[in-house]
Amino acid sequence: MNELLRRYADALESLDAQGLLRHLPVPPTCAGPLLDFSGNDYMGLAKRPELIEAATLAGQRYGAGATGSRLLSGNTPAHTAFEARIADDKGTEAALVFSSGYQTNAACIAALLDKTALGAEPLVFADKLNHASMHLGCALARAKQQRYRHLDLAHLKVLLEKNTLSRQPKFILSESVFGMDGDRADVAALQDLALRHGALLYIDEAHATGVFGPRGYGLCEAVDLAPSTVVMGTMSKALGVGGGYVACSRLVRDYLINKAGGFIFSTAPSPLLVGAGHRAWELVPDLGAERAALLARAESLRLGLRRLRLDPGASTTHIVPVILGTPERTLTAKNALAAQGIVVSAVRPPTVPQGGSRLRIGLCATHTNQDVDRLLNALAALGSL
Ligand SMILES: Cc1ncc(COP(=O)(O)O)c(C=O)c1O
CATH class of the missing domain: 3.40.640.10 (Type I PLP-dependent aspartate aminotransferase-like (Major domain))
Structure with a gap:
């Protein structure tokens, strides 16, 4: 590797050492149906x-x-x-x-x-x-x-x-x-x-x-x-x-x-x-009813998270973080959910401030109350991370 390319390799190694290396995600393989909270297609229009x-x-x-x-x-x-x-x-x-x-x-x-x-x-x-x-x-x-x-x-x-x-x-x-x-x-x-x-x-x-x-x-x-x-x-x-x-x-x-x-x-x-x-x-x-349902579902997700003593921050919208603090805890939680077919984003610095690493739950109009329950049950099963 020439000296210039070595610098890029060093930069990647340094990110890896801090738990901050990014990879393009691949959908997890699991036996059951996938439940995806990682997208921004909030009104479920992308495939209409x-x-x-x-x-x-x-x-x-x-x-x-x-x-x-x-x-x-x-x-x-x-x-x-x-x-x-x-x-x-x-x-x-x-x-x-x-x-x-x-x-x-x-x-x-x-x-x-x-x-x-x-x-x-x-x-x-x-x-x-x-x-x-x-x-x-x-x-x-x-x-x-x-x-x-x-x-x-x-x-x-x-x-x-x-x-x-x-x-x-x-x-x-x-x-x-x-x-x-x-x-x-x-x-x-x-x-x-x-x-x-x-x-x-x-x-x-x-x-x-x-x-x-x-x-x-x-x-x-x-x-x-x-x-x-x-x-x-x-x-x-x-x-x-x-x-x-x-x-x-x-x-x-x-x-x-x-x-x-x-x-x-x-x-x-x-x-x-x-x-x-x-x-x-x-x-x-024409999506007024879907918007109201989406926001109500977000509120019940936040209530459920607080009941589990998890921190949804100051969310008042369809975007609900679960603030876990460190990149390591966040990646552990993300991977454990993925193993159960639940896809969430792990957001780490520099996207969020130091100490603010989190799972990001993007709720969509296509999610159901049962989907939110499945997520909450899976988070509960993680116990203390
Ligand atoms: C607040 C904000 N502005 C702008 C953008 C960029 O939009 P786009 O993804 O369409 O390039 C994003 C995307 O994540 C965003 O979150």
Whole structure:
């Protein structure tokens, strides 16, 4: 092995020594039926025939691939129709779709924080537990983040007030439902704070889209969004497809089309993705009963966990962690469940903070109360780990 490759091997060995080496999972082999809590297909849409048919139809009309960037050959009526629908349902003037949620955050945040356009260094206030793709957007813009304690708006207020006199442009970045903790930000209060301090608010609704909101379009749906609020979301989780979007003012959309490298220099999302995503989006308002059942099931899972003296953290959503602390305990529990045909994710640093290793249970509308009981019984049988 040459010296350069040896460095990669050393990095992997170091991860392994800390119990942090990642592997692509393979479905466990067991005699009984598999029970999967590791996915994000929260509304059980990924395999719905309507989505496959919509993808096929869009593919037949516009091709399997978009053939180029939106600014060159890749702009189809499928893209613009979907964007118009997203904007309508989010209550914004406009929307813009991307090939993934990760790309959406990286591209949009980097462009919004661009110091050349802003004429000054931005002041960025970010929830401590924001997703890696949001950090990437900040890093691409070389913007330093002031990270407030998770969901602690009093802390955010203190940081904002310290900078009241600053003329630097201000930004607040947060998820609405946090993907690893399953807790929620108060989006209306965040927007109030942002407006009071003249800040742009950027909210990531990846885990809320399809699950929360009066018609299921996310926690921001219930908020009268200001033109200075930008909402992103994904089609990859509850919509069961893939891709990302931002819902925003027409001005911000025009700016992103001109300044977001991840939009300009990347092939447009495939018509297959856009067709299926649009159809999933249309199905969302009719899933109210499924949403209510999903959230009730999550509540009974949390009750069951607490009865077993297991810690579901501050979850109030369909994402329920079982916080076990160390990578070793987490992997032991994950493997023991897998041996019984129950698939959960083991989440370890750096995805979660040191000491916060956990099983992540992603509940879906397709799970039943019996499935939750099976999980709880299996966890009970693990005893003290
Ligand atoms: C909060 C959050 N934002 C963005 C993303 C990225 O979305 P995608 O998987 O569509 O790239 C994720 C994915 O895990 C996420 O959890």
